[in-house]
Amino acid sequence: MRSTLNRRGSLKSLVLVVLLVLGVTQGLAWWRDTQTVAQIKAHLPGQRITMYSTASCFYCTKARAWFKQHDIPWDECDVEQDGACRTTFEAHGALGTPLMRVGTRWHLGFEPGWLAEALKASDLAAQQAQSSPSTDTSPRP
Numbered sequence: 001m002r003s004t005l006n007r008r009g010s011l012k013s014l015v016l017v018v019l020l021v022l023g024v025t026q027g028l029a030w031w032r033d034t035q036t037v038a039q040i041k042a043h044l045p046g047q048r049i050t051m052y053s054t055a056s057c058f059y060c061t062k063a064r065a066w067f068k069q070h071d072i073p074w075d076e077c078d079v080e081q082d083g084a085c086r087t088t089f090e091a092h093g094a095l096g097t098p099l100m101r102v103g104t105r106w107h108l109g110f111e112p113g114w115l116a117e118a119l120k121a122s123d124l125a126a127q128q129a130q131s132s133p134s135t136d137t138s139p140r141p
Helices: 002-043 058-069 083-091 112-131
Strands: 049-053 075-078 099-102 105-108
Touching (some): 049 058, 099 112
Antiparallel strands (some): 049 099, 099 105
C-alpha cells in the first residue's frame, strides 16, 4: 500500500515539475519575443524588410503571421509571380524561401533575432555614414 502511495506522490511531483518547466520555458520565449519586437521597431524607421517568398511556403506563412501579429511593416516579393523577384532570388543562390533582406544584408529563413540584428547594424552604418566628415563638409581644403 505504501509503495502505491509513494508512486502516486512521485508521479504528482514529476507532473508538477514538468508543468513548472514548461511554464517557465513559455514565459522566457514570450519575453524574448517581446524584446526582439522592441528592438526591430526601434531600428525600423527609414528601413525596409523584404521577404522573398512563395505562396506555398509554410515558413513564409509563419513569417507573415508574425509580422501581422506584431504590426511590423514588410515588403513581400513573390518569386513565383514576379519575374524581377525571381531574378533577384536566383542571383543569391538561395535554396528555398523565405529569403529575407534588410538593406544589403540577406538571410535564408525567418528568424526575428536576425532581423533585429540586421536592422540595428544597418541603422548604425547609416548613422556613421552621416556623422563621418566628407570632402563637402570638411573644414580642410
